[in-house]
Amino acid sequence: MASAATATTQLSSPFRRSSKLNNNSNNNNDKALIRDRVMRGKSRYNKDDHVHNGGGGGGGGGEGLCWKRPSFMYWTLEDVVHVAKYHWMPCVFAVGLLFFMAVEYTLQMVPPSSPPFDLGFVATRPLHRVLESWPELNTLLAALNTVFVGMQTTYIVWAWLIEGRPRATISALFMFTCRGILGYSTQLPLPQGFLGSGADFPVGNVSFFLFFSGHVAGSVIASLDMRRMQRWNMAWLFDVLNVLQAIRLLGTRGHYTIDLAVGFGAGYLFDSLAGKYEKNKRRTLSNPHKEALLI
Template structure:
């Protein structure tokens, strides 16, 4: 009589051979199928993609199944944000055909101006307050510039500086290409940036975009509290520019998007130069130049 260990080994070999031949016992089949998610075939038994059964999606669903009440409910449950945007699309498709256009002789319609009408009246009645807010805003712009210069000069992280150069160049091109009229209620100040109450009304807001670029860079290196401070000051700047009629609402909203877009473009540029825009302190071409200088010296 063979020992128990040899008998157990023979049983395992026999079970493996039986499973390989498609004759696994019920216990083996249960173990093999455990943990696997099985999608049952449709009632007609047609395979996925079978022409006789119609085109099917993953899981055996037909495309029209998504239009059923259960399918729509599933989409709303799993993808609420795209569903919200789809509702917005339908809403504004109707708005486009029904909203009256502003007459040529009338001033532009800006809902942000209406929302800040009371604040505008208060600032207009107090010129000293207008100058104080303008001075504080100029200090914030200087803070943005100081941080971006520190990042590129002291920390040798050029991404924010490259994004800012791209952003202001594009802003100048767009602002000169299509010039919107200066609001009749504009409250200028000699303390505003640019200093001296010179014209700065260009599409889009460089004030807002620069703050966004600095905030993104702060988050990239883990300075989250400083980024929250800049975001808060940027929001206050947003409201102040509206109240003083320094920008239209669309200028400020696009300024936020411009900061995001040009930071991304600067990252792509640095990636194309084989530069790690996060931790590396210098680009590959600069490193080669430094190495060559050391070799020649």
């Protein structure tokens, strides 16, 4: 009777260490109790509310933890205020999620017979009209943009060949290869009102991928490398020129807004991937001086 009473007491307190359950019968009962609690959906884990199987070494495994209640049932008003105060950015994103869910499910889609809607094109209509009526200005801006692309390319190659830092070059190679794959996979229609120029890069009005903008991504890659080297003035100059470049591309209808936005993100993404590639190679190279050879 005493043994049965002890076992009953221990099983009725499932959140305490059961150090005295040494026989197989009581261990099996303990495991069955844990499985029963988990199956009933008690998913909140508390470090003070758990059960360990007896023995400590061999038989317990992962079944020694019991989930209790759903997480939100522990929230208080103080917790909500804390989240709103110290995690305001995810809260703003949550509001944005709800807003754009409403927009998405109530907005009429653009029919196949109509040109795509682009908010950037709407915002740059005055610039488009000026460039359309003043071809010489369009050519001048195209030439300046080509110079800027040359600056990006020169810096990225210089960092590799002269300074022995290949990260920007690796990033650009990753980026342009991925751009080619995506650009060929989904070929967007040329925007209506496109204002090409023979002074633009690629030279002339040749075919090019719209998604995503290699102009913007390449500038971001160069700017990030400048910041790593603490060349702050050069980095800020490239950022300003990149913004002006994006405005010009919208004004000439050379890219959709989504091309430019993804171009900014792609620059950060592929710079990060190139950094991870370099870090991985440093672990495997026996001679770190060969890193600049891309070996």
